[in-house]
Amino acid sequence: MRFIEVVDLLGTIAFAVSGALAAFDKRLDPFGIIIIAFVTAAGGGTLRDILLGVYPVSWMTNMNLVYTILICVVITFIFRSFLLKLRTTLFLFDTIGIGFYTVVGLEMGLIAGLHPIICVTLGCITACFGGVIRDILVNEIPVIFRKNIYATACLLGGGAYFIMRKLGVPEGLNFPVAAAIVITIRLLAVYFKIGLPNVYKKVDREE
Template identity: 60%
Template structure:
């Protein structure tokens, strides 16, 4: 139940993130809903499609759709107040990507995939909603430009498989990679850490 609640909180954070981007682009009401929906559920949908899951998770559990609809309405009506929630939303988003990374990894393991593919699946689960959001809004996805976002998910996935090499309880194996993702993401933002550029210094 705890992780399910965090999952829903992550859905809320991702939805609001999408709504704010859509409103900055001055999209109409339908466009705002679509961007919020894609941001929140896009990563899980891509993951389920890659795994051949039919139907995808949000079609089975309608709670996700209700949460997205309610959050879109909240974000639109209280958009002037959202600036005060930036820190909380960032934390929810960070917890969300940590959880979605491990969920994706475990789904990959259940499907019998190679560890590298499992880590890729976890990263897709956590990040692809934001990628789809940025593409639909005609932006280069943030994770491809500067922020250590997908890298945090990859490190979390690697730590998951390292822990499985030891005799550790399953709940700890589940929790520690989430913490790894969260810490890497927080430290990267706090200290403005970025992946090295292949283009050298800008002139």
């Protein structure tokens, strides 16, 4: 559990910064910024805990996580003019976050003894739903439906974990490699502008 706690912390930092930057971008007030940073960092894990029935949900008894998010918001606030200039910063932190969180969610599913497909799904939920709830709250189309590889990267990284496991790769190597695969796929996909294949011919949209 030691390694996974470090990964969880890194994911929390990445997502709290990413959430705070998104909230600055939307010009929310200080309180709104804290909420969005918190939801982005803790939302996916909260949904995972609720689905698994882990109570009380992790951030409730983990003050370190709460303080980490608050400190991230303050630091992001101080360096915001610097961070906002770098158009790619928000994207980078978000990508690092989904890589780490996919592994954390997957690990939780393994501990609960669930089927590999469900474990990978939990990884995706942990990684993606903080961002989804954030987008719903600020009234944007959720990140997973925008036209690029996002949840798909989590799926592939999660799948790679189980293949490596079958091949006998030790856990200590397996988890960081799976996180690296998620991050690499998303980075490459955005760099080379790879999206998922379009499955539609011209069909009139009907409601």
